[in-house]
Every structure is written in structure tokens, then in C-alpha cells.
Amino acid sequence: MLSENPLPKNELERLLKLSELDLDYRDFKESFKDLTKLAAKVAGTEISLINLIDSYTQWSVSSFGIDLEQMPREDSVCQYTIAVPDDVQGFEIKNLASDERFKDKFYVKSDPNLTYYFGVPLKISDHINLGALCVLDKEYQEITPEKKEMLELIAGEVVNRIRIHFAISQLQSKISESNQVKNKVAHDIRGPIGGIIGLAEIIQMQGDSNKLGEVLDFIKLIQRSGKSVLELADEILSQDYGKEKKKLPSAQELTLETLKAKLSDMYAPQAISKSIKLEVTYKDENADIPFPKNKLMQILGNLISNALKFTPLGGKVNVTMEMEVLDLEKILRFEVADTGTGISKEKITEILEGRAESTQGTGNETGFGFGLNLVTHLIQSLKGKLHIESKPGEGSKFKITIPIKE
Template sequence: MPNGPDHQASTPERVLARPAGRFGHKPWLDYANLRLEAAVFLLLAITFAAVLGKSALTTQRLVFSPQSERFATFAFSDAKNGGRSVASIDPARPLAWSCEIRGGVQYPYCGYGLQLDAKRRDVGLDFTRLRTVTLRFTYHGAGDHLRLLVKASPPPALRARLGDELMPLAIDFPVVQGRNEVRLPLAQLAPEQWWVANHGLPSRETAPDLDQVHIVAITTRDAKAPDALAMSIDDIVFEGSYLSTEQYYLVILGAWLVLSAGFLVHRALGMRRAYETRQRMQAQEARLLAGAHAAEKAASSAKSRFLGNMSHELRTPLNAVIGYAYWLNRTDLDIKQRAAVTAIQSSGEHLLAMISDILDIAKIEAGKFELVAAPFDLRETLAGVGDMFRLPAEEKGLDFGVDIAPDVPAAVVADRKRVRQVLINLLGNAIKFTETGGVTLRVSVVSAQDASARLRFVVEDTGVGVAADQLDAIFRPFEQVGDQASRAGGAGLGLGITRQIVEMMDGVLDVDSQPGQGSRFTVEAAFAVAQPAPAARPVFAGVPKL
């Protein structure tokens, strides 16, 4: 099964996990690579911000097609002005019409229109957030231009003067014989000049207002008698985008993410330069005082301090990012926006966990990683760890169980925090790399004496497994095994830290794995047995004993 920082492994035969050496100088800690790593981190932050920016814009789309039910069709011609032109609608094909120009007036015309929102003709549709219209149709006729006509309520300043009369807005477009697809910007719609002249309106008062559009029509332009045309419309699509208040907050969050990433990169590179300066000075002093061994020891100490300082510097802006994401997640967001905010929050929490692992490694290297032994309730701790992973396992459809042998002592003396950390790392990897089947934690007694017991903790899964030749690699920091598709996110630190903790407990970490069949991690260590704390007896005031 692929592995990384948090992965587990196993093999057909039991293989004892061998240490890869102490946490000394490693290629993955060469600070010459820090600049590249910082650039990658900044690129990831910019990518997150770009995804946020894209999702911040809400697209509005209004489609009129033969399947639509939000309009009523009608045809019109110059007949009402004394002309003889005839426009006809094909009853068998919605949005199909034809026209015969027969003259009889100075400017013959005909057309075909859609009465929008036929059930509420006094209101119309709001087109203010729409920016373009795309017409897809088939055309046959002598003319090479048509006109898109939009009738909307006049601007508020003119509505009292014009009453219910609609303002005709038009834009001309070229056509060719046969199939056409025309995309027009709605910003080019302009009032019909004859209408403006008839009402004696100044141009400054006739700016188009599309908050109430009632009619969308297509008419002839400069038609001549005799002439004929036929047109079949596939659809008319109005599109636009806008930024809501919640989306504005998303944009701010994306900008904050980029600024935070830039700050972190700047700090990391600055600390890298300071570290290199200190390293040169330490090397020079070491050559003068004690030679190569003293220089290596000083450099290792400086490296550990650098890791601790850098991790601390990363925590502050990361906590801010996670806090803003948590706050934003409590606002009114749609599904797409909430998914983006949740991704930011979970990614920040994941990165924060990775930083905690780096701090543990720094403590181990500096010799400051200590186990603090104290009595604690082992069974309660195991139950708590099981409850932590039961829901994630159920969400993936996995069987999950915790099996504690009856002779396992109720209380032991050990570092409870580190015991939990070992079990959490192993169970987390098991669930992460298991897609079907189940994950089980089994606890049993290997041997027991009056005041101590050697316990065995087994984490077994039916995941993807790990090949035998890759078992050593899973315990090396910042390494992942398996192909790219089977790897999971992480820094590659979890199993390395787990092995160090088990060794500090004078225990053994044993791994069995077979690719495609799952893995089994076994931890054995000796524990001092403690007496469980007596349960508190309830006191019932005022109730006599029976």
C-alpha cells in the first residue's frame, strides 16, 4: 500500500522494521533546496487563490429554446401600418417563422417575437446582469442583415412621462445563408432613432435600462418588396456574471491567502540566508576550535533551531487563514462556495498538522523529545481513539473495530499523549489507504508479571499494501512509496516519528504487508501496570440510604 508520512505497510512475511539511521543530516533537509520548495509553496497558494477567484463569480444564464415555457411567440409585419407584408409562424416547429415582403409602404418589414414571462406581462425579466446574447439559427432569404429588437420599460426618469409604453432597443447583425451562430454584446443595444424622434427625447435621457425586459424579437432590416425569408431558431442564450457580497469576501480571502504565502516565502528565504550566514560562521569557529566534528554538531543544532523557528513563523498566518475560513463558512454561501471555503480550511489544518510533525522531528534531532510517564486509563484511551476514527471509516464504507482482550490491564504507566500519537498515526494511515474492506485495532497481552505487562497493539487493514522492497522507505522522513495515483497528501513524517516514539518506549514496530491485500502494523512494548482510579460515588442530597 502506498505510503508516506502517515502511511502504514505490511508484507506477506513478517518483516521487522529496521531504523534508517538517526535523524542526522539528510538530503531532504538541505537548505539549498529551500528556495525551490518556497516557490512551490507560493505557486500552490496562488493556485488556491485563483480557484477562489474563479468560483467567486456567479454566472447567470437565460436560455430561450423550443423547450422553454417562459415565453409566448407572436409574428408582426407592416400590415398594421397599411403594408401588405405577411409574417407566419410554423405551428409544428416552435421558434420557426417565415415572411413575405409585399410592399405597400415606404419601409416594409416583418418579424418574430417572444413575449417574456407570459404569465406576468406587467413585470418583465431583469437583464441587468446579462452581458451577451448568442443566437443559433438557420436562415434562408435575400437579405444579409437582420435586427435584434429588445423592448424594455423606459428608464425610471421617463416612466411617469411615457406610462406603459416600451422603449425599443435594437442592434443589427449580419447573416449568411444556412447555419448561423451570432454572439452580440448587449451593451451595443441602442434606442430606435424613430422612437426617440417621435417622443422628442434628448439622447442623455435615453440610456438603455434592462431591469424590465418584456419582448425579444428579430426583424428585417432594409427589406425590399418583393422578398421572402425563412428562419428556424435553435435557441437564444443570454449570459452574464456578477459578484455578490459573499463572493466579495471570497476574493478578499484569496488575496489574503496570496499575501500570507508571499510573507511566508519572504520569511523562509530570509531565515535561510540568516541560517547560511550562521552556518559559515559556525564552520569557521569549528575549524579553529575543534575541527569537523564540532562544526557538524553546531550545524545540526542550528538546523533544529531553524526548523523550530520557521514552524513557529508558519503557525501565525496559518491560524489566521483557518480562522477566516471558519468564519466565512458560517456565512450564507452556495454549495460551490462552501466547498471552496471548506477546501481552504481543511488544507490549512492539514498544513498545520504537518508543521507539528516537523517540530517533533526538530525535538528528536535536538535530543529534547522526552516521554513523560504517568498513570492513565488505557481502556478509556483506546475507546477515545476508536471513536475518533469510527466516523471517517464509516464515511468511506469501511468496517471498523477495536478489539481489546479481557486480560489487558485497565490502567498503565506511560506517556499517554505519545501512545495516542502512535495509534492515531497508524489508524489514520490505515483508513487513508483502504478503499474497501475494513480496519481493525487489536490489543492483547504478550506476557505479564505482577507489576508490568508486555502489550501488543495490532493495526490491520485491507488496503493497497506495500511491496517488501519498499518497507524501509516508509519510515524515512519526507518519502512516499507506490505510484503517483496511490499516494496521499502529507509530508512523509508520520511513520518516522512513530518509529522513534516506539523505540524511545523500548518497544518494537513490526510490519507485515502484501500489495493489494493490506497491511498489519504491530507495536510491542512493556508497560508498568497501575491501579485504576476508583469511580466517584454519586451523592444524592436529602435522599436516605436504602
């Protein structure tokens, strides 16, 4: 018998791999549409889903036969699928209504009144499951081993497309970076070469009236300009832009404006379910300047989910964002503030040291104990800083500062 709310043994490693891919969960609806339909046809079920599971939420990135985008991780069946041993062929529940773990779930007690479930892990590498491909039905189904094997093949294709999506994003980033390098080179070389041409034109225009001393001075200037071009060429050739790219792991870009839209769309349903007012705002200055995605969706998403978890019905969660543009870097500042239960000094220390443990939310939500640890790890990996202001019973403010080098 599997325990309630199981966790993969390598849960933090799994979450880090998911964050490394830096996926936008809304990108896959169309690209996976054919696979969800195929899975349902193979299994003979009414419904199929492709689910990715993070610290708090199951994201249905593609669906067939049902309109579903997300649900709390603790309510999902797929949380069991990602925890099955590697030698087990998926996870199957023949009657959800008679299983103590699922009989009271909303999708069993009310529409769509589901009965049958079979899920296959989405295995990105040995022992790491990003989520699950699952098929469901209102009636009992009998899926043969051959069909289960076919579903595993479809799950493998899902993972292949995720890998391709990531590779294309990385390539787009390299192309963008190459264009930036090209523009920089063109700008830096244009000045010295323009100076050389200008001096040569002066000598040509003055013709016979040129004095030897002036000509020698012009030649010295030309030599200096030419030398600076050679030095610049040497500098360009000696730089390894591939290594510099590793400092920016994200292939995609955001602006404060687009980031606000994504966060509002993705986390509003969680807020509405608890009658919490979620407000995401940004300062207009520099709001349209692009910056690398750099796992910001994972960082802010986990903080928002955590704030919603610990804020009672009717409370508020405010997310504020701003960017400061300096000569050699941009500074991103974020704040996630809530009117929730607050945090003790001891708990704040645990969070900042990356050893936070699971606790139960105000709506009896299950905590998995990895969301804030993941946030701490990701912020540190970006050379950022996390500051927490809170007192028990007075809400919390999570303040993040992340530098982005030009």
C-alpha cells in the first residue's frame, strides 16, 4: 500500500531538473495535443492528460476529453505515479471511489465522477520523473500490457518533445547572443576604422600642400588607430562566448509586463479557490526592457504558491516587481507579501539556510517541504539575495534581489 502524499526519494534533484528546463507550462498545449488524443485512443478512455508536477502544483500542460489546467499537488493521483519504483509498469487505480486515498476527491465525488486511472511517469533521465502521462475514465477499464507498453512509448515521445523544446530555446539564445556580439563588434570597430579613413582623406585632400611633419603625425595617428583595431580583433578572438553563455541558463526572455501576465494567469485559479486577492504589479520604468528568464517563473511561482498556502480565506497576496538599469548590469527586485500566518525567526533561519521543513497550510493543504528550499537554491545559483520579513500572525514579505550582468 503506498503512503499518503508520497515523495520520490530524489525529490529535490527532480525539482532542480524541472527548474533547469525552465519550462513555461502554457507552451505545450498545441504541441502535445496529438499525443494526449493518441493516448486516449490507445487506452480506450474518455480522458487523457499530460501533467508536470512542481513543488505545490500539478500543471496539466495538455488534455483530451476534459478542460483542466492545474490542481493542488496533494489532490492529484499523478503524485503517486512519479513515485513508483523504476521496475513497475505505471500506476493503476481500477476504482477511485473505493480507494481511501481518492474517494473524497472532487473529481471522484462530483463531475467528471472519475473511476479509472492509469499513469506512466515522464522519465527525463534515470530515476527522475518530471510528471506523468495518464488516462482516465468514468467507467472501469481493462488496459492490456501491450497497451500499457504503447502508453510508455507515447510518454517517451512527450519527454523527447520537451528535450527538443529546450534545445531549440538554447539555440535561439545562442543566435541572439551571436547577433549581440556581431553588433558590438561592428560598433567597436567602426570608430577606429572611421578614424583611419578620415585621416587618409585629409592627406589626400591636402595633396601637395601637405607638410612632411603633418603627414608623419597623421601616419602616427593611423598607426595607433590600426593598432587599436588589431587589439580589438585579438580580444574578440580570445573570448569564449560559449562559456559566457553558461552564466545565463535561460534561453527565453521576459519583461516585467509579460512576467506579470504569466504570473497572474497561472496563479489566479489557486487564489480564487481560497478567496484570496492576488495582485501582481510592476513599476512602469524599464518595464519593457527584456531580461533572461533565468528560472524566475519557478522562483516566484513557488513563493506565490507558498504565500497562498499560508494565507487564510479572504486574505491578500501582493507581488511587486521593478528593474534598475545600471551601466554594467540590471538589478531585478521582487517582493511577495501576504497577510498570512507569519513566520518565526527560527523558521526564517531554516529557510535562508535551505533546510525548511513541511508544514500544513491554512486550508489544510499538504506541504511537501521542498518549495522554499528550491527557491533558496535557485536564488543562490543566480548570485541573488533573499531577505524575509515576518512575525507570527503578521504576514510575511519575501524580498528578492537578482543581478543580471550585461
